[in-house]
Amino acid sequence: MMALPLLGAIFLLPSCESDPDSPGKEFMPDMYRSPAIETYVDYGEIRGRENKGLKSKLSARQTPKYTIPFVGTDETHVKMMMPNRYKAGKAWEASHGLFGWDLSEKSEYEMTRNDTVNPYKLDASNAKRILAEGKALYSSMCMHCHGEKGDGNGPMIQSGAYGDLGVVPAYKSLDTLSEGKIFHSIYYGKGYMGAHGSLLNKKEIWTLVHYVRQFQVDDYGKEEEVAEDKIEDSEEKPESVETEEEDTK
Numbered sequence: 001m002m003a004l005p006l007l008g009a010i011f012l013l014p015s016c017e018s019d020p021d022s023p024g025k026e027f028m029p030d031m032y033r034s035p036a037i038e039t040y041v042d043y044g045e046i047r048g049r050e051n052k053g054l055k056s057k058l059s060a061r062q063t064p065k066y067t068i069p070f071v072g073t074d075e076t077h078v079k080m081m082m083p084n085r086y087k088a089g090k091a092w093e094a095s096h097g098l099f100g101w102d103l104s105e106k107s108e109y110e111m112t113r114n115d116t117v118n119p120y121k122l123d124a125s126n127a128k129r130i131l132a133e134g135k136a137l138y139s140s141m142c143m144h145c146h147g148e149k150g151d152g153n154g155p156m157i158q159s160g161a162y163g164d165l166g167v168v169p170a171y172k173s174l175d176t177l178s179e180g181k182i183f184h185s186i187y188y189g190k191g192y193m194g195a196h197g198s199l200l201n202k203k204e205i206w207t208l209v210h211y212v213r214q215f216q217v218d219d220y221g222k223e224e225e226v227a228e229d230k231i232e233d234s235e236e237k238p239e240s241v242e243t244e245e246e247d248t249k
């Protein structure tokens with residue numbers, strides 16, 4: 001019975017400090033101040049403790065080749081993440097920095113012509129949400145070159161920063177481009193446009209394919225929207241996509 005107060009005294013007394021600003025002895029400092037674990041940092045030495053095995057190793061690296069992100073149980077989502085069927089050409093190593101990528105001798109862009117269709121199906125129930133997701137991605141990754149209206153006249157082009165390098169085409173002028181080609185170009189890059197395959201996952205790219213289409217085809221996805229839409233929006237409401245009165249309740 002004496003043991004408890006004794007134990008208390010052993011643990012509590014060392015915490016006493018005369019300085020009112022001092023926390024006293026910390027038994028588990030990591031619980032108060034966790035070592036900052038950040039990406040791309042060498043963790044070979046933390047607080048004077050050296051771990052030779054970790055020296056000069058980055059904590060976040062490219063996932064191994066052919067890794068398929070497997071998120072949730074949604075089969076269509078997982079299917080969308082399967083490795084790309086068509087490859088970019090060897091020349092993309094130097095032109096678009098695709099070192100270590102699985103490339104073929106020649107670009108397979110032309111092969112994507114007819115048989116690749118957007119696996120992220122857009123229909124009455126999800127058109128608004130998909131286009132809103134597309135708009136969010138487009139605004140942060142594409143708009144500075146392609147322009148808000150997809151006319152190829154984004155702020156980077158207007159500012160002259162892009163010089164007379166490639167001209168950014170207006171999407172309207174590419175309305176015969178297949179979905180597979182649009183995907184391929186976003187994934188691997190084309191001409192003066194960089195590759196986005198390591199920045200966006202495949203679902204995001206297919207979302208952008210819808211968003212690009214929406215610039216090319218009048219009323220893309222709108223027709224369906226007239227129908228009773230039962231969007232169960234878990235995501236935030238986009239301000240951007242023109243919406244009719246929502247009475248989803």
Ligand code: HEC
Pocket residue numbers: 138141142143144145146166167168169174177181182185186190191192193194196208212
């Ligand atoms: C640095 C500027 C820049 C950025 C950022 C950019 N693009 Fe491009 N994009 C271009 C240029 C330049 C071309 C013309 C490429 C060519 O045909 O030589 C192009 C072409 C395209 C094409 C036509 C491809 C084809 O097969 O003809 C599509 C579609 C496209 N971009 C979509 C996107 C999307 C979506 C994003 C955002 C993820 C994006 N671009 C980001 C500059 C850019």
